[in-house]
Amino acid sequence: MTSRHKPDPAEKFVGIQVSPISFIDEGVETVLDTLKERVGVNVLMLGTVSWLGLKTGRSISHKLDGWPDHGTPEPFTMQGGAYFNPDPRYYQNTLIKDFRAKDEEMRGIDILDLVIPEAKKRGMLVYPELMEPFFKYAGHGSVNSIDIPNLAQVMEVDVFGRRKDEPSTSNPDYRTWMHSMIEDQVRRYDIDGLMWCNERNSPLDQLIQGQAPGDFSEASRAEALRRGIDVEACRRGLIKMYEFMQAAIAGEEFDDGAFITFLRVLMENPEILIWERFWLERNKDLDRELYGLVKWCKPSLPFGLNVWNRNHFNLFRRAQWPWAEQTMYADWVKPITYQHQAGEIWHKEFGFFHQTILRDFDPVAAAAVLSNILGLREAPWTG
Template sequence: MTTVPNADEKFVGIQISPISFLDEGVDTVLDTLQNRVGVNVLMLGTVSWLGLKTGRSISHALDGWPDHGVPEPFKMKGGAYFNPDPAYYSGTFIKDFRAKDPEFEGKDILEMVIKPAHDRGMKVFIELMEPFFKYTGHGSTNTVEIPNLAQAMEVDIFGRLGGDPSTSHPDYRNWILSMIEDQVRNYDIDGVMWCNERNSPLDTLIQGDAPGDFSTHARREALERGIDVEACRKALLNLYDFMQEAKSGKTFADGAFITFIRELLANPEALIWERFWLERNKDLDREIYGLVKWCKPTLSFGLNVWNRNHFNIFRRAQWPWEEQTLYADWVKPITYQHQSGEIFAKELSFFQKTILRDFSPEDVTGVLYSILGLSEAPYGEVIQKGMDPDTYVYGQCADAVRGVNGRAKVYMGLGIDAPRVRADQAKCTPDIAYRSVMATYRARGQGVVLAPNYASMHLTNLDGVAKALTELGLK
């Protein structure tokens, strides 16, 4: 049975980059989204160096250009697309991060959008995703023009600088908090959506890379918690050696999976470091929630939750929904249905190269589907078919609703032309969009967020959303 919220509780959001308002004009974009689609909440990317968040389509080579906007690449530099107030950044060396894109010179995207949106009865949320500077496969820029950024980087088990800033480095952490406080206090926004997509040490090991964070500041925090940092580093080195042997094809008498469990039990300090890293990662989410509520207690705060959390057995255990209700008013599970087959296959490939290499992907897929509660196409077809809205979106929404247990709302993240990476990967269609919205409300979700970026969405696919909202009495 489909449950429809009251009209005054309607939440139909869309993630949108600043460039769309320049390409099409503020009034045109707002009128299109409100009148043609039925959107009433804008999730505006205000600070990013990622093309997925603040640029145009990053998969135009495969998908072609959408039926709106400017059909050419945007050579974005990235940064803040609002005017940062210097008064908020005394506690960090990251001070000059205003976007240098010539198209945005003299323009503040929040000043441009908030009043016209409010005049139409639409809400404006800021949308932010960490890591800010580097995200393989999502069109991130190669050069970030922030002096001394290298000094804030993570350090891996070999003492090498990593690819992302350390969230334990006070300058980086203070910058995140300052940048959010700046926007919350200085602009009449209606909410904040925060996304945290960092790989944990265990994630990194399974993917075949060297984990961190053994930077000076992270080490100090671990010592303050009574953790033997060097013992943890040595344990992770042992597991790293095993993963490299597994990837290289070494024969193990008891197979790779049993040997992995043996190595993990022999090196329990690795799990201590995993737990420490995980809690510090969650601490950042909690700190941001507390900051927002301290500044404006009634401001809405939600978590944009990585789809890897429901495709990876370890992350599924590490990120329970009930816990997240302690620091979120609502959650947005990412279920980019047509794209998700490839995401699942990619996640599986990490395990297949290491701890599950001795089993066929078909067999592993069946087992993981059973464990994770998925009922989708078999391994050999899931990339081409994607995941079905009536099972995947419905199932993930039902899981989230059950998990939050009334302590937070669930706004499903629905993929509308989410970027593809393969020509044979499933494409979005109006029917997929329509059925995804209907599945959300059938599973008792309270709203939807169309994602990941309006600049890459086809209006004809958004028409599928409009059709569903009309039938539900929400448009």
């Protein structure tokens, strides 16, 4: 279990994230030969479980970019789910059992059984690629109607006691489901590694985006109490910060300005940071658990982290996710640096700050300061 995979610098790792539907549209041999012979790819990061078009569907940007010169030039009516055949033995301790994809194009097809043998013939590696949250991810062709039985029972709860639209990672059934799903793939298939992506918004993220934060579900409350946290004090503090953020977004004036008022609310309610810290540790716990799970099942199997691009562009997240720490529970990392997203993400992240705590500052000057703090070499802000 303590063994770590140490990549050989002489080995080239040329990976690509690829959707299951591509192999159905174009044929397994055609896709693999094209990727290997024309592009030099030797690692397939295959979306095996997702309700996100970006991971398992066809092009989601065809309205802007047009269709590529290969594949099927029409939208994929993706329903999402598992594109391999889950073994019921692994899901006995969770409510979430029936999550096999029901897409007509993939009916009766196990994508891992389909791709792995042909990839092996060509000396190509196969890494299942998974991303949390699996449900209700904003944009990127996400499925908005999820028909999984019992899923509604594991949802987050916000500070006002309302059900949110993502499952609670503190819920034992949801957490066990993730453990089971990964153990199922690691033990039963001849895979070469696994790539995990964690893209959850923290309470501070949610607040600055104008949302009422969570998670105050029964499972999360119980976990916090076990850690000695005053849950109700944290909830009241977060409500105070929510009220400030809503007022800032609405354009209300503050006697001492938005930034000083933000600091005042934070200092008067330090429980906000206690809850943020609790959430952060629970989130990192999940990454660490999955790393350990993979190593327990197959000690030599590489476990990689696909690191969210918001971690590079958000002041709070940059402080929360240091690179050195992540190397303690990952054999390698893949920072998200997609060229078509970087500018948009920076624009969006700065927009959240400028709409709230930096509302009183000139956007050009504020963007320049934030860029310098984050070590970004960006062009001047133009709005």
